[in-house]
Amino acid sequence: QQQVKQSPQSLIVQKGGISIINCAYENTAFDYFPWYQQFPGKGPALLIAIRPDVSEKKEGRFTISFNKSAKQFSLHIMDSQPGDSATYFCAARGPLGDYKLSFGAGTTVTVRA
Amino acid sequence: GAGVSQSPSNKVTEKGKDVELRCDPISGHTALYWYRQSLGQGLEFLIYFQGNSAPDKSGLPSDRFSAERTGGSVSTLTIQRTQQEDSAVYLCASSQKAAIYNEQFFGPGTRLTVL
Numbered sequence: 339q340q341q342v343k344q345s346p347q348s349l350i351v352q353k354g355g356i357s358i359i360n361c362a363y364e365n366t367a368f369d370y371f372p373w374y375q376q377f378p379g380k381g382p383a384l385l386i387a388i389r390p391d392v393s394e395k396k397e398g399r400f401t402i403s404f405n406k407s408a409k410q411f412s413l414h415i416m417d418s419q420p421g422d423s424a425t426y427f428c429a430a431r432g433p434l435g436d437y438k439l440s441f442g443a444g445t446t447v448t449v450r451a
Numbered sequence: 452g453a454g455v456s457q458s459p460s461n462k463v464t465e466k467g468k469d470v471e472l473r474c475d476p477i478s479g480h481t482a483l484y485w486y487r488q489s490l491g492q493g494l495e496f497l498i499y500f501q502g503n504s505a506p507d508k509s510g511l512p513s514d515r516f517s518a519e520r521t522g523g524s525v526s527t528l529t530i531q532r533t534q535q536e537d538s539a540v541y542l543c544a545s546s547q548k549a550a551i552y553n554e555q556f557f558g559p560g561t562r563l564t565v566l
Contacts, residue, residue, distance in 0.1 A: 340493070342493075344493070370552055372554075374557075379559065380559055381455070381542055381544070381557030381558050381559050381560055382494070382542070382557050383557065384554050384555070384556075387552075387554075389552075427493055427494065429494075437484075437501070437507075438484065438496040438507065438509075438510065439484075439486075439494070439496065439555065440496070441486075441493035441494040441495075442493050443491070443492055443493040444491075444492070444493050
């Protein structure tokens with residue numbers, strides 16, 4: 339039973355376009371929401387993370403939007419570049435004392451030049 | 452500095468054999484996690500260790516899976532009597548401690564194929 343549902347499974351975007359990935363969760367005890375980026379043959383690497391007391395966090399071209407009441411969060415990749423082509427995973431952690439991450443199924447993003 | 456390392460990078464085995472997968476965490480990291488990544492799926496938590504505390508084994512899928520961590524550093528994940536459904540990439544991660552906001556750093560994984 340997957341605790342974090344992620345969509346779409348894959349997306350293709352033109353260079354310079356916006357990539358949007360959505361995630362939803364049920365467990366209201368989650369209180370840390372990271373996004374990981376994974377390139378083929380590599381382990382996932384933390385991209386950006388948000389806590390539920392914040393509705394938006396931006397780091398460079400990457401933005402997380404968080405809607406606590408809807409139990410949804412999303413990743414926006416602005417001005418997408420070919421180097422952004424990777425698989426992106428949303429995740430959630432909590433409550434306090436429970437340190438394992440629950441991951442979404444992943445979204446494969448392909449940026450066409 | 453050196454990141455999390457895992458060995459072997461690839462392992463092919465026959466159904467019914469036992470396998471051992473190794474993880475070397477980042478030096479000084481007291482928390483260590485194992486996850487499994489099956490084709491087209493997200494990462495599935497298996498087990499984590501924090502210092503000298505009892506490990507959280509809640510994600511281990513069956514009693515064929517076990518893990519140990521020696522001296523608070525290197526960890527070995529053992530799968531006994533492997534089955535074809537065990538084929539996956541096994542990822543190890545470490546963090547400074549098992550704190551909720553502490554980043555988990557992942558290794559490159561071991562790709563296990565059970566024939």
